[in-house]
Amino acid sequence: MQSRSRRGNCYGNAHAESFWSRLKTELLDGSFHDLSEARLEINHYSDYYNAERRRSVLSYLAPNHFETYFHLESQLYAA
Template identity: 65%
Template sequence: MSRRGNCYDNAHAESFWSRFKAELLDGVRFPGLAEAQLEISHHIAERRHSSLGYHSPNHFEKQLQTTSQLCPA
């Protein structure tokens, strides 16, 4: 374990996996690998992030594209 702020600090990854397990995998059994992959990819794409104003990455990106089209450089 390294000191706080060091590049070896994996707190973000640990936080992601703990929330992922609590939100999606809590006692869930998938019928097959394809269903699990689909559900996991959907969950990651639609998960709301506090750093994005509690929007999903897809929603945030669409909003950013709309805003950038309205304000040409």
């Protein structure tokens, strides 16, 4: 896949490539009965990937948990 930015810019495809790679290895094994089932499963996986899948860059927390932790920590230090 072609990058969408010039060299040195941060608008590359790394996030999209990571998502598609994980989708292919974790979900797509060719076991769908029809297109509607595939769409439903991919939608569920997308929701899981974006909100609940743990990320190493976030200290192995899910984005939802990391955001909650971040807000709690910032409130403690603001007080």
